Structure formats: structure tokens, C-alpha cells
Amino acid sequence: EAGVAQSPRYKIIEKRQSVAFWCNPISGHATLYWYQQILGQGPKLLIQFQNNGVVDDSQLPKDRFSAERLKGVDSTLKIQPAKLEDSAVYLCASSLVGPAGGSSETQYFGPGTRLLVL
């Protein structure tokens, strides 16, 4: 079974530039998550989709971050404009069932995209 795919793996940009990350979840997984992991900290949930609908985006800085999951499969996360404090690893995860199916489903994580903002 193929895992969660993310690209690019690394990205370096200047502050105020824009950047986009892509995630392809495991086939058949209804729920998709984007996390931000700053060095030395645990991952922080940015946004959670069930199919193509947003379940939770309470911690997404909506003035600069946006995310979409068209057709309920792939997802993109965009930052525009980037700030120095956005330097982090951006993790995508997916799980088999959505919130209505309970929270006990395992999340499967991709390798992450390491972003450095200069």
C-alpha cells in the first residue's frame, strides 16, 4: 500500500514570497490533515478535511494560509506571503474514516516538507 506522498521535500524562499505544498493521501482515506511542526515542538494541527469539506481550521492563520482539497483526494496548502516564523516542517496525514466514525483511526503521516523562510 502506497503511503502519504508530499512534495516538495524541501523549499527555501524569501520572506513575503508565496509557496505551495502538495499532498496525496492514502487511497480511500476520507480524512486529511495538515500540521505545522516547528523545530523542537510537537506538530500543530492547521486544518482537517473530511472528503472535500473543512472539519476544523481553527488554528489556520487565515490571513496568509489557505488550503483546499478538490475532489476529496489531493490537497494543497499555500502560504502567501510567507514570514520568517513560518519556517517549519509541514506534515500531511490521512486516516481511513472521518470524524463521524470516531477519533480512534490511526493517522498515517507523509515525510513532510521542510520550509525555510529567509
Added chain:
Amino acid sequence: AQSVTQLDSHVSVSEGTPVLLRCNYSSSYSPSLFWYVQHPNKGLQLLLKYTSAATLVKGINGFEAEFKKSETSFHLTKPSAHMSDAAEYFCVVSDREGFKTIFGAGTRLFVKA
């Protein structure tokens, strides 16, 4: 509101000795609890999860954790550490509806030869 506290940022053990990584949680609902491991330059991997069945949960690689509601704890243990266990470990809480997944700050485990 939910929260999770990992009581040690670093733990160092000798190979062959027991491992104890401590986690306390706070949740308004009956939570689901997880432990994930992150090896350097590798993705997060599930070690084990508690979902209101048996309070003693066995996971991969000899790890286990016990859910203690009275102490709001979910400590991770292993009887005998191996060099390959050196990694970052995260305790995670999620409410029953699947919302608000919260990771702890992590505990880095060092294993000395």
C-alpha cells in the same frame, strides 16, 4: 478543552534498561490517546493507541502504555531499551468525534550503549 503534557523533554537510558516516558492529558470528553514515534529524517509512525477498550495497550516494538483515568495519565513503557529506540516520542490526544488532535511537545529518548 483538551491538552496534553509530556513531563520530560529528554530521557536518557542505558541499553537493556527500562524506558518510561510520561504523559498527562486533559479532556472534557472520553479521549482517544496515542503514542507516535519520529525517527530522524523519517515520518511519524503510530506506536499504539487507546480507544476505551483495554486500559493496558500493547504496541509495536515491545512498547506498551496504560490508561489511568484517575491520574489522567497515559505513560509509555518498555522493559528493555534497544539502541534503535532512540527517537522523538509524541503523546497525542483526540476527542471522540475526531476533532482537535493535539500533540504533546515530545520527549527525546537517548539510549546509551
